[in-house]
Amino acid sequence: MHEDALKLHDLWRKDLARDKLLEESRGLKARIADRTAAVEDATKKLSSATDNLARLKGKERDANRKAETYTKRRDTAQRSIDQGLATDYEAAEGQVRQCSEILDEVETQQLELMEAVESGTETLERCTMTLALNKSQVIAAQKAYDDRYPSLKKDFDAATQIRDSARADIWKDLVQRYDELRKKRRPAFADIRNDSCTGCNVKVNATDLSTHRRAAELVTCRQCGRLLGEFL
Ligand SMILES: [Zn+2]
Known part of the structure; x- marks a missing residue:
């Protein structure tokens, strides 16, 4: 094999050794960037889960209030019938019926909302856990980089020097x-x-x-x- 080929091949091996260190450094940095992006994503999801749960709880409160109001109204009308105090007996019965119908609807809503709040709470918990996990991964990735950086830098500088002197010889x-x-x-x-x-x-x-x-x-x-x- 020609002498130049041997020299170039030697240079190539030195370049590969240097590339490997560069790759390692890029890989460590990419891991930090990837986990940081995951934290941002998880933060957004957590925020939307929090908003969603607050909205559902608000609806639940509204439904509870509505149920309370119509229960009172129905009971008052029923009492006036039972105690013979109703001025308009038919109107009072109509009110009891109407309130009961509304209460049936509200009860269905309440059940649906209860389930939605439960599932919203679970989602919120999951998002909280994911965010915590991602945050710890950023810290771990940063630590891996920080721990490796001094020796990596030293190795890379040495590899660059070795590579450069091989280049100068060709x-x-x-x-x-x-x-x-x-x-x-x-x-x-x-x-x-x-x-x-x-x-x-x-x-x-x-x-x-x-x-x-x-x-x-x-x-x-x-x-x-x-x-x-x-x-x-
Ligand atoms: Zn070929």
Whole structure:
């Protein structure tokens, strides 16, 4: 294999080591961002669950008041009938009937509201728990980042230095070509196996194979552009 290929491959391994640290840092930050977004989401849901429950409880109070009012009205009318005090007997009976009908309706509403309040309370509890969990996850994610950051930074700086000195040791045009390849595809290298590029599976032509075997110069796959060698 050509000397340049070996150097580039060495650079590539150093870049990968550095990338891995970068990935790790990004992953830790992404976890914080993800959990922070979850807290925001859970806060909104909790707020809407709180509003919903308050609204249901308000309706429940209204229904209870209505029931109280019509119960009183019905009982008063009934009493006036029972005690023979009703001035208009038929009107009093009509009122008892009307109040009873309304009370039937209100009772149905009360039952429905009771169920809704119960379910609203459960939702509120669930939202409260989710929010607490998400908040603790943000703290844990931040701690994981803070704990890892000093050594990660140190490792990354060291990896950058090692990578940079490897770059400085390679002909500039070649580094540029390598950079372009890295930008386009990962990895920038492929093996030659059964006379084919392992990156794209296309046969490497006889001239290139011969150049490669003689280590005369660095060979690039004519199909995918990867740098070829027995690297992997
Ligand atoms: Zn290829």
